[in-house]
Amino acid sequence: MAAGARKRPGYTRRERIRRADAVRAWVAENGLVCPGWQRDPHPAGDLTADHIVPPGAGGSEAGELRVLCRSCNSARGASMADRRVPGLEIVLVAGPACAGKNTYVRQHADPEDLVLDLDALNEAMNLAGPRVHIPAHLPFVCEARDAVLERLLLGGHQVRRCWVISTAPERARREHYRRRYGARVVVLWWPEETCLLRAMRERPPEWQQYVRQWFDRYEPDPKDTVLRNWQAAREEPAR
Ligand SMILES: [Zn+2]
Structure with a gap:
């Protein structure tokens, strides 16, 4: 598993590499810092990249990624509003x-x-x-x-x-x-x-x-x- 990529069912190898690249680019520019989800930016060694608009919520699979630490990313996931699949x-x-x-x-x-x-x-x-x-x-x-x-x-x-x-x-x-x-x-x-x-x-x-x-x-x-x-x-x- 490529560093920084979040392994999940349904993600292709190419998508995992794309995510790892997004994390690498973020770290090169900002260091090991999480921009924070509903909290201030903070140091984080477990950065991960995820869709800004998930495919299930109308985004494209190749859509733009956002880098967050794992804890912020799951807080964002838990907020659900941006993840709910319409009609499900x-x-x-x-x-x-x-x-x-x-x-x-x-x-x-x-x-x-x-x-x-x-x-x-x-x-x-x-x-x-x-x-x-x-x-x-x-x-x-x-x-x-x-x-x-x-x-x-x-x-x-x-x-x-x-x-x-x-x-x-x-x-x-x-x-x-x-x-x-x-x-x-x-x-x-x-x-x-x-x-x-x-x-x-x-x-x-x-x-x-x-x-x-x-x-x-x-x-x-x-x-x-x-x-x-x-x-x-x-x-x-x-x-
Ligand atoms: Zn964070």
């Missing part, structure tokens, strides 16, 4: 295990929607079997999911909607989806006892612990749409 909807479906998140998405998603389900991704990435989580794999499974989301932000695709299925009990976690991806957040909520009963009946034993952990960690947020005791429509019984 991202929905985070959160809630405890056994609350019917999967069923909810099945009932609301179109076949051409992307669906990022941590359980399904996990199952695709090892041979441990359905619903068996290997802790050492989890960071990789999460990175695979996040890589898709980051790619969606870059634009230049036909995807109009992406569903993310994640327990996300922490308020900050759900807020991250709102801020970075402009996501709408739906929380499916059932009483803990109901989720525990379902876990006992339908899942490996460790899932009861997942249910308890979710309720221990859950932080409500008025910005979420909370659906209490959501049930699948009759014609398609809950799976």
Whole structure:
């Protein structure tokens, strides 16, 4: 990876070189200084170049670049206003295990929607079997999911909607989806006892612990749409 270039899916080698050149030119002229994003210029050894107008927001792939340090660049990314892809909807479906998140998405998603389900991704990435989580794999499974989301932000695709299925009990976690991806957040909520009963009946034993952990960690947020005791429509019984 060329110095200063930010490696991301979807970037060609030529684009990475172009970015590295932009950083080099900036450093030759200004030294190891970040011009700052909503803060004063400051010394920085981790400069990176990114589109001023991202392709997903109407800019060209070969468009002008801006040099910032990594921290300023992600602050800029988090502000989202200049990164949101017009017409793309991202929905985070959160809630405890056994609350019917999967069923909810099945009932609301179109076949051409992307669906990022941590359980399904996990199952695709090892041979441990359905619903068996290997802790050492989890960071990789999460990175695979996040890589898709980051790619969606870059634009230049036909995807109009992406569903993310994640327990996300922490308020900050759900807020991250709102801020970075402009996501709408739906929380499916059932009483803990109901989720525990379902876990006992339908899942490996460790899932009861997942249910308890979710309720221990859950932080409500008025910005979420909370659906209490959501049930699948009759014609398609809950799976
Ligand atoms: Zn900076």
